[in-house]
Amino acid sequence: MRGLLIVVSGASGTGKGTVCKKTLDAMPEVAYSISATTRAPRPGEVDGREYYFISRDEFKAWIADGKFLEYAEVYGNFYGTPLNKIEERLNRGEDILLEIDVQGALNVKRKMPEGVYIFLLPPSLDELKRRIEGRGTETPESLNRRLANAVAEIKIGLEYDYVVVNDSVDDAAAQIKTIIAAERCKVERNRDKFNLEGAF
Amino acid sequence: MRGLLIVVSGASGTGKGTVCKKTLDAMPEVAYSISATTRAPRPGEVDGREYYFISRDEFKAWIADGKFLEYAEVYGNFYGTPLNKIEERLNRGEDILLEIDVQGALNVKRKMPEGVYIFLLPPSLDELKRRIEGRGTETPESLNRRLANAVAEIKIGLEYDYVVVNDSVDDAAAQIKTIIAAERCKVERNRDKFNLEGAF
Numbered sequence: 001m002r003g004l005l006i007v008v009s010g011a012s013g014t015g016k017g018t019v020c021k022k023t024l025d026a027m028p029e030v031a032y033s034i035s036a037t038t039r040a041p042r043p044g045e046v047d048g049r050e051y052y053f054i055s056r057d058e059f060k061a062w063i064a065d066g067k068f069l070e071y072a073e074v075y076g077n078f079y080g081t082p083l084n085k086i087e088e089r090l091n092r093g094e095d096i097l098l099e100i101d102v103q104g105a106l107n108v109k110r111k112m113p114e115g116v117y118i119f120l121l122p123p124s125l126d127e128l129k130r131r132i133e134g135r136g137t138e139t140p141e142s143l144n145r146r147l148a149n150a151v152a153e154i155k156i157g158l159e160y161d162y163v164v165v166n167d168s169v170d171d172a173a174a175q176i177k178t179i180i181a182a183e184r185c186k187v188e189r190n191r192d193k194f195n196l197e198g199a200f
Numbered sequence: 201m202r203g204l205l206i207v208v209s210g211a212s213g214t215g216k217g218t219v220c221k222k223t224l225d226a227m228p229e230v231a232y233s234i235s236a237t238t239r240a241p242r243p244g245e246v247d248g249r250e251y252y253f254i255s256r257d258e259f260k261a262w263i264a265d266g267k268f269l270e271y272a273e274v275y276g277n278f279y280g281t282p283l284n285k286i287e288e289r290l291n292r293g294e295d296i297l298l299e300i301d302v303q304g305a306l307n308v309k310r311k312m313p314e315g316v317y318i319f320l321l322p323p324s325l326d327e328l329k330r331r332i333e334g335r336g337t338e339t340p341e342s343l344n345r346r347l348a349n350a351v352a353e354i355k356i357g358l359e360y361d362y363v364v365v366n367d368s369v370d371d372a373a374a375q376i377k378t379i380i381a382a383e384r385c386k387v388e389r390n391r392d393k394f395n396l397e398g399a400f
Binding site for chain 1: 354365383385391393
């Protein structure tokens with residue numbers, strides 16, 4: 001049986017990364033899709049673990065070779081999802097969790113509508129502002145741009161399948177875990193169980 | 201917000217009743233939809249708790265008055281789901297669990313496609329046979345009829361949203377609980393959370 005593609009997205013600063021890490025810790029059978037990016041690593045980030053950190057030239061070559069499920073430019077940096085690796089893993093029956101920005105997720109949804117699309121909301125706009133500020137990597141100008149973007153991005157969330165509010169990382173991760181468990185029970189993913197000739 | 205209609209069905213003898221009882225015990229916020237029937241109460245069954253036990257004449261009057269969401273004749277007895285009570289409760293925001301036979305559930309699905317349709321499978325046909333025999337209320341003839349019916353009914357399960365195998369009552373109830381929790385996260389049921397003017 002083909003694996004489940006689980007796409008987790010949300011406005012910039014919503015806490016996608018932390019929530020996804022917690023979810024994956026609780027579900028070791030779910031594999032993480034690693035993106036490629038041209039942005040510089042943040043302290044503690046390791047090439048091949050958080051991202052494949054590649055140069056702009058390399059990124060353009062990957063685009064030309066059709067190696068991306070999707071890619072996007074966000075705040076001057078490129079981010080992309082290696083298609084070939086995801087397909088390989090899904091066909092092997094692995095469930096893959098893909099953490100991705102809002103626009104990237106929509107592109108994936110067009111190509112793989114059978115995926116499970118989860119939108120993460122911050123508890124409030126004030127809290128979102130605090131989180132982006134707290135990161136300490138923003139100028140006042142980039143902070144305002146991010147907030148305006150967040151408001152626009154959140155409206156796109158209405159096109160997703162599920163919504164989870166990131167009040168607490170533990171609760172949000174638990175809800176994503178619940179959604180994945182429920183999706184595994186979908187009839188369309190379990191047609192073999194209705195085969196009366198076989199095991200049943 | 202309107203409540204969730206959760207419909208649990210499955211072939212006769214699959215253990216719907218036991219699994220639903222366990223689910224409701226674990227989710228006191230979910231209300232049980234009580235059906236009306238013309239069949240005689242089994243030992244331990246109480247009018248207004250397991251069923252509304254009514255006469256055939258009364259049942260026909262309810263049909264004429266449009267009081268049923270659906271009704272069906274099963275093994276010579278009538279079963280029906282009182283529409284007015286379910287609508288009232290959903291509009292009050294209550295989640296309602298409806299345990300119903302396979303054909304009845306399909307009728308409900310046509311009228312209320314926004315519901316959550318869960319199909320319960322027995323672990324195997326042999327196990328299903330044992331369960332129906334174990335009930336001790338069947339003649340050999342009615343047992344064979346029930347088994348043939350079960351095979352036909354199970355194929356109808358492909359039209360449902362979710363499938364749960366009743367290997368153990370605890371596991372099956374836990375899976376239904378998971379499905380309900382996930383459905384509460386559906387974007388279409390949480391559009392208010394994307395309203396940036398209000399709480400968010």
